[in-house]
Amino acid sequence: MALADIRGGARNEEGIAAALPRLAGRFGARFQTGEAIRAQHAHTTTYIPAQLPDGVVFVENAEEVKAVVSLCAELKVPVIPFGTGSSLEGQVNAPNGGISIDFSNMKRVLEVNAEDLDCTVEPGITREELNVYLRDTGLFFPIDPGANASIGGMTSTRASGTNAVRYGTMKDNVLAVTAVTATGEEIRTARRARKSSAGYDLTRLFVGAEGTLGVLTSITLRLQGIPAVIAGGICGFPTLKDACNAVIMTIQLGIPVARIELVNTLQIKACNAYSGLTLPEQPTLFVEFHGNEESVRLQSEEFGAIAAECGGGAFQWSSDAEERAKLWKARHNVYWxxxxxxxxxxxxxxxxxxxxxxxxxxxxxxxxxxxxxxxxxxxxxxxxxxxxxxxxxxxxxxxxxxxxxxxxxxxxxxxxxxMDGTCTGEHGIGQGKQGFLPGELGGTVQLMRQIKQALDPDNILNPGKIFSTLSGN
Amino acid sequence: MALADIRGGARNEEGIAAALPRLAGRFGARFQTGEAIRAQHAHTTTYIPAQLPDGVVFVENAEEVKAVVSLCAELKVPVIPFGTGSSLEGQVNAPNGGISIDFSNMKRVLEVNAEDLDCTVEPGITREELNVYLRDTGLFFPIDPGANASIGGMTSTRASGTNAVRYGTMKDNVLAVTAVTATGEEIRTARRARKSSAGYDLTRLFVGAEGTLGVLTSITLRLQGIPAVIAGGICGFPTLKDACNAVIMTIQLGIPVARIELVNTLQIKACNAYSGLTLPEQPTLFVEFHGNEESVRLQSEEFGAIAAECGGGAFQWSSDAEERAKLWKARHNVYWxxxxxxxxxxxxxxxxxxxxxxxxxxxxxxxxxxxxxxxxxxxxxxxxxxxxxxxxxxxxxxxxxxxxxxxxxxxxxxxxxxMDGTCTGEHGIGQGKQGFLPGELGGTVQLMRQIKQALDPDNILNPGKIFSTLSGN
Missing domain, CATH: 3.30.70.2740 (Alpha-Beta Plaits)
Known part of the structure; x- marks a missing residue:
């Protein structure tokens, strides 16, 4: 399919041939070259054709990541970090072949600092696993892209999802990362202070870099207190415009809505059919509020008044967990x-x-x-x-x-x-969106390319993603 | 004084000599070389000795910035952007000489999008000027570093201040910038969408780059609705530890406090003497809440309960503007x-x-x-x-x-x-903090240096700031 722009460079056959036995020697059964495993690691969840790596190494700690990257740097062989494979734009493909670094054995929570509302985790842990781990602390990690993605992958694609309107995106919730750069050295982008003006913001440079500037080995995340009360509801509107006006007013009035999701008429029909609901078939907002009894009541009432002013139907909200779960399950199942x-x-x-x-x-x-x-x-x-x-x-x-x-x-x-928008709010460029990036950012893409060239001159870090460094786009 | 590490490289005498008449020819009276003007543009508000530029050009639009940078790029002459001169670490000094680009004639508000809560401004406008301009829209720009700094300068030092606890820092409030790079081209780092995953986050790279990667020509900012009600008060504590515990509990419980400032005993004495107050001489928190009548009451009561639990005295809060103004004036006058x-x-x-x-x-x-x-x-x-x-x-x-x-x-x-902290929360590295940066970030500084080298190979963009590109630090 031509939809995908999957340009890579040439395969370094000699380097790859040299790398495989050395990795097998070092990692034994934790280095795999079978086709099924390699195909699974090029799974793109999309129409983009799979491009298999030559081998998959299951790393267990940062030292091993350094060893793999150092070896691949020496031999000029690509490395492609792999979390859960839920990215949507071909981020885990291997257009030039190379080694997939699988993080499913790097899931440790390295530290939780409850007083500071932060934690440091290895890249392979998924957001659901992290939240299970955190449950007893009264804290949670809010970013919810739908898929049970790995924290490393979410960091690398600058993921967000349904509650970014309140909690921000990965950009706002990563305090620091450690990463192995193209030289095989491990660097840390920032200290654990909540803010800093100490030089270039390399944390934000790694968030969204899709593994093209370094391989993440740990991520320090901001956490939030688990809300005492979660309330939510849905509200139908005669037109899309009315629903969007309600959203704008809600944001403008500073109501700290946790989620505010727009579902169009066809999608409501699909939800009704798939999830056995009987929602009125019209543009609908799904909203959720986090707080305590008093604050969610206040927020819900304020939103209800806005919805009414914008022509919306009656807004019924509830803090009953079961009712909410049923509605949100429908929202989360939209793909299916x-x-x-x-x-x-x-x-x-x-x-x-x-x-x-x-x-x-x-x-x-x-x-x-x-x-x-x-x-x-x-x-x-x-x-x-x-x-x-x-x-x-x-x-x-x-x-x-x-x-x-x-x-x-x-x-x-x-x-x-x-409309002054972007070709990707949260999925990243990967391979699939490369054709749109120059139209969006023009000459700015050349600066990105210069940074890539400076930090990874041999183009071994997830090559062929965001932009092809080998040909203009 | 040795406190400042003010390494630059060599002066390019030939290039500077060639630049001065050409700038005079192009800009006439808007190009100044008198010593008083030059000294004013190297004013550092600090102990760091002034290093004067060779000339100051008062630009009026982005085209002129491009012309100045292009000319200086051709002749390899440094350019140093100048807002109001309120930076604290020598950011406007000219260790290699060169041309100060003064933005005091570039103060336009280019657009306000009230529905999107954003605006785009030229770099020279100060935050107070912007807020006066915005007043009728019901919106405001919240970041308040104390000084009436320019938006360009605040962006470049990643400034924050008293209400960052609620509204974030410049990192969180800049949506996009346009900048003239070392080649004299103008680039835009992002579209106006509130989030994006389109490639490297160059917006965040320019925020805090202290003019070393490009000269800003416009900044797109997030705005906030002016709170209907602002309430605040102060609360004394027996010990610093008690006051800090109250802060931690406030943050952990998710109370959206707008400001929470710690003032130690000696500073309270100084405030009492300077501002004619009679505050009890003990560690004290100044707090402020933004919202509506109901929400600020709720927040104030919650904070009062926390303060009491942490051993604090009675917390009296008020939404009376005059009372609040008097207290906060004392807080803002701490330097004096x-x-x-x-x-x-x-x-x-x-x-x-x-x-x-x-x-x-x-x-x-x-x-x-x-x-x-x-x-x-x-x-x-x-x-x-x-x-x-x-x-x-x-x-x-x-x-x-x-x-x-x-x-x-x-x-x-x-x-x-x-303690895993940073040598600068909000003032930047400039010249004064260069000695501490390697201790904080180690090998990461080398990555910053590589980025600088890639984007500004001739080192003309505010050289000698953050790190000396010419000698290790």
């Missing part, structure tokens, strides 16, 4: 409910983000586009951030249909950029 | 009240930041150090962030006293680093 609209077809998720004042226009124009081109594509959005996903359900065996989908993705991204 | 402790002596401000669990220890050990060495040095802290400032009052004409102060600063920074 979309796919279920047409069994046997594929589904892919797009990921544009625009200023929230443009969200209603962008979603409405996109709905018209979908209608006009006869596509099957429900929409959900992290409305408080202006970020939305179109789930494109299509027949991946029909080249004409695939071409239609590609053309739609192109129009969608052009529409978002024309 | 410290200086007034000994008329004729100098005062300088240190700036370490530690994890908040270590704040009480760090401040208490610092008080003992001050006492043991007979120094005159009150302390204030942005306690919610773990950031505190010691105001050292000393006789800058007495070399022995200066040496005592230098030794104290060294011990203070070592203490903060030993």
């Amino acid at each position: 409910s979309a796919k279920a609209l047409r069994p046997g077809w594929e589904a892919i998720a797009t990921d544009v983000c625009v200023p929230i004042s443009r969200l209603a226009d962008c979603v409405a124009e996109t709905e018209v586009d979908i209608e006009e081109h006869g596509l099957l594509a429900p929409i959900v959005g992290h409305a408080g951030d202006g970020n939305f996903h179109v789930s494109l359900v299509f027949d991946d065996k029909d080249p004409a249909h695939v071409a239609e989908v590609e053309a739609f993705v192109g129009r969608l991204n052009a529409r978002a950029l024309a | 009240s410290a200086k007034a402790l000994r008329p004729g002596w100098e005062a300088i401000a240190t700036d370490v930041c530690v994890p908040i669990s270590r704040l009480a220890d760090c401040v208490a050990e610092t008080e003992v150090d001050i006492e043991e060495h007979g120094l005159l040095a009150p302390i204030v802290g942005h306690a919610g962030d773990g950031n505190f400032h010691v105001s050292l009052v000393f006789d800058d004409k007495d070399p022995a006293h200066v040496a005592e102060v230098e030794a104290f600063v060294g011990r203070l920074n070592a203490r903060a680093l030993a």
Whole structure:
């Protein structure tokens, strides 16, 4: 498929041939070259074709990461960090071959500082595992991209999700990382102080770098107190515009809403069908508030008043865990409910983000586009951030249909950029979005390339991601 | 004075000689070379000796910035951006000479997007000017470093101040910048969407880069709704530890305190003397809450209960503007009240930041150090962030006293680093903190240096700041 721009450079056959026996010698059974394992580590969750690494090493500590990167640096062989494989833009593919570094044995929580609301973890731990570990401390790590992704992967794609409107993205919640750079040295980007003005913000440079500047070995995260009370509810609106106006007013009035998700009419139909609900088929906001009894009541009432002012239906909220869980399960299952609209077809998720004042226009124009081109594509959005996903359900065996989908993705991204938005709110560039990055940032991409070149002159750190360093884009 | 590490490289006499007439030809009276003007542009607000630029150009728009940087790039002459000159670590000095680019004629608000809570401004506007401009929109820009600094300068030093505990630092409040790079090209680091995963986070790289990677030409900022009600008060504690415990509990419980400032006993005495107050002479927290009638009442009551639990005195809060203004004026005048402790002596401000669990220890050990060495040095802290400032009052004409102060600063920074803290929470490295950066970040400084080298190979962008690119540190 041409949707993916999966340019790599040439394979270094000689280096790879030299690396394999040395890694086997050092790691024994923890170094695997079987095709099934290699294919699993190039799984992209998407339409982007898999590009297999030549071997997979299951590291257990930072020293081993240093050893692998040093060896690969010496032989100029690519290294591709692998968390859970839930990235969506081909981030774990190996266009030049090389070694996948699997972090599933690096899941330790290295420290929790409850008084400082922070913890330091190894990259392989997933967000759900971390939250289970933290439960007794009264703290939690809030970022929720949907998938049970690894913290290393979430850091590397600058992930966010449904509650970024309140808690921010990974950019806001990583205090420091340690990383092994292209020379095989381990560096730490910052101390544990909550703020610092000590030189360039290398923490933020590594957050979202998709493994192209270094291989993460630990991540220090900000934590939050588990809210005493969580309340939520849903509210339908006559039009998308009305729903978006309610979002804008909620944000403007500073109501600290924890989640505020926009679900369009087709997606509501899909949720009803898939999750056995009977929600009115209209644009709907799913909202959630975190606080104590008094503050969530206050927030819910304030939101209810705003919703009414914007033409919304009655806003019923509840702090009953079971009721909330049922609704949010429907929200979290949107991918599967979309796919279920047409069994046997594929589904892919797009990921544009625009200023929230443009969200209603962008979603409405996109709905018209979908209608006009006869596509099957429900929409959900992290409305408080202006970020939305179109789930494109299509027949991946029909080249004409695939071409239609590609053309739609192109129009969608052009529409978002024309509204001063971005081609990716939270999934990253990887391979799939490379074609859109120059249109978004122009000459700025050249600065990124210069930084990559300076820190990884041999292009061994996850090559061919974000931009191809070997050819212009 | 040796306190400052003000290494630059060699002056490029030939290039500077060639640049002056060309700038005079292009800018006429807006290019100045008189000594008084040049000295004013090397004013460092500190003990760091002034190093004058060779000329000052008063630019009026981005095209002119491009012209100046292009000319200086061609001739390999340094450019030093200048906002209001309120930086504290020698950021506006010109160790290699060169051209100061004065932004006082670039103060336009380019756009305000009220629905998106953002605005785009030129670098020369000060935060007070911006807030006057915004007043009618119901929005404000919250970051308050005390000084009426320019937005460009605040961006470049990653400034914060008293309300960072609620609103974050410049890192959290800059959405995008445009900057002229070392080649004279203007780039934009991001679109106006509230979040993005599109490649390296160059916005965050420019925030805190102190003008060493590019000259800012515009900054897109996040704004906040002006709170309907602001309430605040003060509360004394028997010990520093008790006050810090109250801070930790406040943060842990998620009370969205807008300011929570720690003032030590000596500083309370200084405030009483300078501002005509009669506050009990003990460690004291100044707190402020933003919200509506109901939410500030709730927050104030919750804080009062915490303070009582931690041994604090009665917490009286008020939303009366005049009462609050008087108290906060005392807080904002700490520098002058410290200086007034000994008329004729100098005062300088240190700036370490530690994890908040270590704040009480760090401040208490610092008080003992001050006492043991007979120094005159009150302390204030942005306690919610773990950031505190010691105001050292000393006789800058007495070399022995200066040496005592230098030794104290060294011990203070070592203490903060030993507690996993930073040598600068919000003032930046500039020239004054260069000696502490390697101790804080080790090999990471080499990565910063490689980035600098890649983006500014001729070292013309504010050279000699953060690190000397010409000699190891």
